[in-house]
Amino acid sequence: MTDPLAVALEAAQTRHRVRHPQSARCHELARRHLPGGSTRSAIDFPPFPLTFREGRDQWLTDVDGIEYLDLLGEYSAGLYGHSEPRIRDAIARAVADGLVLGGRNCYEGLLAAALCERFPSLELVRFTNSGTEANLMALATVRARAGVVRRGVLVFEGGYHGGVFNFRRQHGALNIDFDWCLGHYNEIERTRELLRARGDELAVVLIEPMQGGGCIPARPQFLEMLRAECSALGVVLIFDEVMTSRLSRGGLQERLRIRPDLTTFGKYLGGGASFGAFGGRRDLMERFDASRPDALEHAGTFNNNVISMAAGLAGLTEVYTESALERLNALGDTLRERLNAVALERAAPLEATGIGSLIGLHWRVAAGDARTRIEALFHLDMIERGFYLGRRGYIALSLPTTAADLERFVGAVDDFLKQHASLAA
Numbered sequence: 001m002t003d004p005l006a007v008a009l010e011a012a013q014t015r016h017r018v019r020h021p022q023s024a025r026c027h028e029l030a031r032r033h034l035p036g037g038s039t040r041s042a043i044d045f046p047p048f049p050l051t052f053r054e055g056r057d058q059w060l061t062d063v064d065g066i067e068y069l070d071l072l073g074e075y076s077a078g079l080y081g082h083s084e085p086r087i088r089d090a091i092a093r094a095v096a097d098g099l100v101l102g103g104r105n106c107y108e109g110l111l112a113a114a115l116c117e118r119f120p121s122l123e124l125v126r127f128t129n130s131g132t133e134a135n136l137m138a139l140a141t142v143r144a145r146a147g148v149v150r151r152g153v154l155v156f157e158g159g160y161h162g163g164v165f166n167f168r169r170q171h172g173a174l175n176i177d178f179d180w181c182l183g184h185y186n187e188i189e190r191t192r193e194l195l196r197a198r199g200d201e202l203a204v205v206l207i208e209p210m211q212g213g214g215c216i217p218a219r220p221q222f223l224e225m226l227r228a229e230c231s232a233l234g235v236v237l238i239f240d241e242v243m244t245s246r247l248s249r250g251g252l253q254e255r256l257r258i259r260p261d262l263t264t265f266g267k268y269l270g271g272g273a274s275f276g277a278f279g280g281r282r283d284l285m286e287r288f289d290a291s292r293p294d295a296l297e298h299a300g301t302f303n304n305n306v307i308s309m310a311a312g313l314a315g316l317t318e319v320y321t322e323s324a325l326e327r328l329n330a331l332g333d334t335l336r337e338r339l340n341a342v343a344l345e346r347a348a349p350l351e352a353t354g355i356g357s358l359i360g361l362h363w364r365v366a367a368g369d370a371r372t373r374i375e376a377l378f379h380l381d382m383i384e385r386g387f388y389l390g391r392r393g394y395i396a397l398s399l400p401t402t403a404a405d406l407e408r409f410v411g412a413v414d415d416f417l418k419q420h421a422s423l424a425a
Contacts, residue, residue: 005373005423012045012380019384022063026051042075045379045391055082057400060388069405073396077357079268080315081400087271090314094306095179107309110382114316115277116181119250121259126280126288127303131242131266132162135277136205137298138262139178141284142236150203152176154195154235156185160204160213161240161264168213168227173184186222192229193396199233207241209252215353215360215394223258230261236284242266242276243396244359245391247329247356249322268320271311274302324399329356332397335406342414350413354395361393363376365424378416385412 017024018156027048031037038044054061058081060068073079080087082392094107108127116122128134139153159167167182178217181198183191185207187334195202205226210217230237246268262280267274279285287296302308336352336359343350349364363374379391387409389395397406 005370005377008423009373009377009380009421012377012384015384016380017047019066020048020050024048026063031343038335045376050383050388052282053254057081057083058398058402058405066386069401069409070273070385070398071387071389071395071401071409072092073398074272075267075390075394076246077267077270078272078398079246079357079398080272080319084315084319084399085271087311087316088320090271090310091273091307094310097306099306101306105306105309107306107313108304111309111313114313115265115279118316119245119253119263119279120386121253121261121263121281122279123282124285125277125289126285126298127309128276128278128300129274129302130162130276131240131264132164132268132276133300134264134278135161135165135238135240136176136240138238138264138278139206141278141296142238144287145284146331148203149167149177150201150235152181152198152204153183154183154198154201154202154205156183156207156211158211158213158216159206159208159240160211161208161242165206185216185243188221188222188225190223192225195229195233195235197224199229199235202233202235204236204238205230206238206240208242208244209256210244210247210355210358211392212243213360214362214392215355215358217246217353217355220256220258224258227260228259236261238262238264238280240264243358244355245269246320246325247358249325251356269312270308270315271313271315273305273308273311274391275312280402310414319399325342328397328399330400331401331403332357332359333361333405334403334412335359335395336395338406338410339413342410342417345382346414346417346421348417349424350417350421357397358398359395361395363390363393363424366382370424374420377420377423381416382409382412384391385416387412 027037050062052060053063060070112125115125155167163178164174190261237260241251241263248255265277288298339352351362353360364369365371
């Protein structure tokens with residue numbers, strides 16, 4: 001018997017091939033030297049990913065000349081859009097003064113001060129080149145404490161802390177070999193029992209206050225329990241706010257009034273350039289003071305590269321103001337409400353989750369191939385209609401996005417559900 005969902009997906013893939021011959025050509029050329037034609041797993045999808053020629057404001061143009069509303073926002077790193085003039089000017093000034101200076105520059109101290117002022121849990125901070133690296137350094141910092149024999153790291157099923165810290169669905173084959181202990185996100189009593197049973201083995205609890213994989217917010221009571229238990233047991237609590245730091249002036253920790261011991265950052269805080277950071281309690285971070293006899297060494301040629309430092313400083317101090325933040329979060333909240341209303345009206349098994357400007361779309365269908373295929377069909381259909389978002393339904397709004405842009409997207413989703421919702425039933 002023919003599977004209607006499989007037929008619809010095959011037809012969508014065929015249309016994708018026909019509409020994007022230049023992207024197909026770029027993909028085949030890249031395959032000669034890159035495994036699978038790509039160097040980023042997150043952007044791969046069959047039959048081939050798009051190749052972009054240009055980005056302006058909230059718009060992307062591919063090599064076939066087709067324009068898209070960018071709803072992916074470079075997985076939250078593209079908060080400022082593709083051509084914010086204040087960031088472009090800051091980068092131009094930094095480049096004009098010289099690249100790879102091999103020493104301190106005039107931007108890094110100012111960016112560190114801006115971060116510490118914005119995130120009160122940061123007493124001291126260090127820069128890295130990505131969120132993955134920030135999480136690696138934060139874990140290594142705790143493990144390096146003098147006299148500490150605990151080695152366990154409690155993480156949570158469904159969590160993602162970078163390419164070598166992947167706990168979604170199945171454990172990542174590339175994960176670094178820490179002494180992992182896997183907990184269940186948002187399960188208060190079960191996690192409390194686990195902490196108390198394993199407290200003498202655990203050094204760290206590492207958690208996203210909203211899981212990036214699907215934009216699943218942690219229950220405030222769950223995070224409050226973690227804070228209380230970690231304090232009682234002497235376990236370091238790390239908030240991974242690589243994505244969620246954008247959701248209020250001081251991240252979700254400020255919004256929830258919960259203070260972690262360390263926080264990790266990345267994404268948009270580099271102003272569109274590569275960036276990561278970790279910081280928190282002075283007693284943990286001051287070991288990186290090179291004047292100490294027991295100083296920890298944290299090298300990194302591009303930790304303070306002038307492009308990331310200048311762009312990050314301009315973005316944080318000039319562009320992402322309180323009013324800009326509130327406007328973007330309001331757009332996201334409205335979009336989430338509109339999408340859920342449309343799904344309810346169409347009796348479609350689709351749900352939008354998240355907080356503010358970060359949204360996850362979930363198809364509530366039987367686990368396995370059916371969900372994967374409806375995700376794939378929806379993704380290709382949205383591309384065909386001129387909307388670019390994550391393959392698994394991830395949306396990160398950028399500042400140039402307008403209410404009219406999002407209303408058009410809601411209309412496209414409504415039309416898709418009218419045509420295809422029965423395939424996901």
